[in-house]
Amino acid sequence: MKGIPPATVQRLPIYLRCLTEYGPETISSETLAQLARVNSAKVRKDLSFLGSYGTRGVGYDVDHLVYQISRELGLTKDWAVCIVGMGNLGKALAKYGGFGERGFAVLGIFDADPDKIGKKTGGRTIEPMSGFEHAVKERQLSIGVITTPASSAQEVADLMVDAGITSILNFAPTVLSKPENVDVRRVDLSTELQICSFYLTRAAGKQAS
Amino acid sequence: MKGIPPATVQRLPIYLRCLTEYGPETISSETLAQLARVNSAKVRKDLSFLGSYGTRGVGYDVDHLVYQISRELGLTKDWAVCIVGMGNLGKALAKYGGFGERGFAVLGIFDADPDKIGKKTGGRTIEPMSGFEHAVKERQLSIGVITTPASSAQEVADLMVDAGITSILNFAPTVLSKPENVDVRRVDLSTELQICSFYLTRAAGKQAS
Known part of the structure; x- marks a missing residue:
């Protein structure tokens, strides 16, 4: 290696x-x-x-x-991705064109809310969590994206791990516990704003000096 | 400095x-x-x-x-942020709790679509672009977030620059041209997926060897 x-x-x-x-x-x-x-x-x-x-x-x-x-980066093969949590962020990611370009195929979108199940987003139908484990195995989904509220994120992560997913991208603002062999990456949408803040502060300092 | x-x-x-x-x-x-x-x-x-x-x-x-x-990072003062483009991603950001915690106050959300104007998202009302420049000046909005489709992003960036914004966070999948004194940061939501892919590939290589 x-x-x-x-x-x-x-x-x-x-x-x-x-x-x-x-x-x-x-x-x-x-x-x-x-x-x-x-x-x-x-x-x-x-x-x-x-x-x-x-x-x-x-x-x-x-x-x-x-x-x-x-x-x-392992982008010469395609990766099958599932997204759990079809709020605004989940929908935005399900529709996001940039994933396909990079070899990430969203092959499953899930939510626990009966009102959302069966509706279409980004060309796919929202599926119930009851079919999650079966879908992961059948479609060989290897990356799990969590876009649920923070309060449900751990439960969803546990389901992902149980279904055999070893790579999780967590957009929920919470820290997840997970087994050693599972890679959990947290995405904090405020990170880039903080970098904006750094450069704005520096620019303000330059004007003042 | x-x-x-x-x-x-x-x-x-x-x-x-x-x-x-x-x-x-x-x-x-x-x-x-x-x-x-x-x-x-x-x-x-x-x-x-x-x-x-x-x-x-x-x-x-x-x-x-x-x-x-x-x-x-300049986070000891609050920054006023506006978001233009109230699709799923814009709405997700408008509702995102993590910004407030870090000192970013979303003080304006805008869209060009008459059907969206006047509706509420994350406690704020969606405003028309006609009031954008006035709002930027009056509320001292200093960071502009673009969550429009790629086709409108340049036009929105130009409006932001004209209104006096010098720090832009661009979620639209396109490259923006801008004056020298303006800081444009592009957020690519597939970046973290690519890092997942790297570690998955490496883990697969370890299992195989």
């Missing part, structure tokens, strides 16, 4: 997005650094973990780099 | 969340590293930019660290 540091893993999706939006065939580490908002020495170090070193005076081949990052 | 590297800035909100969810009064860099999923040398380096070095054998005082990170 190659030991890619977690901080590098966190940046790979950002590089990938910058590269897929970039027009020319080659890119310098300086340009990629600017697009991804990190310094260029870090870009070169990060890419060296993928075995990519670029060519002096030319830079990196964009297509090849996209391939290398996609391969490293 | 202290020169905190952008990669450190990106991690500060993660440390802050881990610390506010942590019970004890002190924390070691190893524990914080484990919670935040980075290595402990990086934690110590990151915190040193805030002037925090911890005490050997004791670690860091949690409350003081929370204060220092909050201050650095």
